[in-house]
Amino acid sequence: MQLFPCPFCGPRSESEFHFGGDFGNLRPEGSDVSASEWSAYLHLRANPKGSSSEVWMHMTCGELFRMDRNTVDNTVNSSAELEDTHR
């Protein structure tokens, strides 16, 4: 069992967390967003092998946050509250 650090609750069991996608994948704004831009936002993922910046939810407290971790050895480098632009 791995512990993930929630910026609000501290280290908690991995099974309390839910993966929320790439950090920085922002919803396209405006009324003239093309189908391919929408599709890219909805479906395309970086899915990097190695260091990865991601959005996660701690389901217990319901907060979204940013977590930087390594997808090969599963170590966590940092976790932080989301900046206002990413809420």
Next chain:
Amino acid sequence: MTRHYSALSLLKEGLNDQRGWQKAWRSPEPAGRYDLIIIGGGGQGLATAYYLAKNHGITNVAVIERGWLGGGNTGRNTTVVRSNYFFPESVALYDMSLKLYEKLSLELNYNVMLSQRGMVNLAHSPNDLEMAARAVNAMQINGVDASLLSEAETRDLMPLYNDSPTARWPIYGSVLQKRAGTARHDAVAWAYARAADRLGVDIIQNCDVTEFIVENGRCRGVRTSRGDIRAERVGMAVAGHSSALAAKAGFRLPIVSYALQACVSEPIKPALDCIVLSPSTGVYASQSDKGEMVIGGGLDRIPSYGQRGNLPVLEHIISGLLEMFPSFRQLRLMRQWAGIVDVVPDSSPILGESPVPGLYLNCGWGTGGFKAIPAGGTLLAHLLATGTHHEVSRPFDLDRFARGRLIDEAAGSGIAH
């Protein structure tokens, strides 16, 4: 040298101290140029090479594998082959595959040990049973064998299933696909490798593709740990590593890589004749020819390239299994492992040209591409040979995401595998 496998050649080589067997495939040095290159020596890549030679007469082909043949998901899967899907597009693909499996041992002169013992998808409530009837109707309309079994008929097939009146997952009935079964995973990879090699394909192991050669926006070959290799077209069948290679070519895919785990018990006497899946626990099991219980379940919940799998999911799978078969509590687990699978939002594969012209994709099989090896190989071979889609692969093009034409089998058939 003995090449053909038969009772007669077994006898001959038995008398000859087994000294005359020819190697199943060569280990050639990579040439600098081929007509076509396939990255990935799993079942999908090796089948592609075979069908390029067999169906299209193209033999100046290399399969480039970073490790050893079948060392990826092909050699790690729980070997269920079936075509009990919901949407017509999926049934066309997976039943094409099952039909090819049915004659594969003869065609390739290699026993892939296909065992069509039937697969049972359980219904645990009256509502489940209604959905089961809907699934059976869909399959029959799509021309695939399927039948709805009653509780008694289902229990006949698995006498060890939990019959306590307080069981958490009681049986109300089930869906049976009789033609579904298992096949030996390594044998499928080796059979295609041997047949492709014999037709002239170069199979190159221990060769890591690190970059693509792109000229005027077109893929012209690959850079590898053993030098540059050029080709007219390149096919890529690297499963969980598709995003990592796509990044080298400068594009993203609708894929997230997760570990999928499986485990086997110690061997026991025959106790389970069919493959059984509970959609509610996500657990499925079958008994191997050696007698081991082969057990699988849902995906890990954390995207990962670490080929291990994590404990909470394994615990979930085992507790589901014991709820279904309480007597399995006595079994000792012999091995547990994981493979990195390429998960797509609609649980359907991606087949077609990539955003870089000349580079073709066979990926996104996720938790269920072993059953699809013969069809996936046939379809990528068609794409590489002709530059155009086969009618069966057309719906699975990458363009379905922007067109909103997803083929959502997670919702359709409710099965992850």
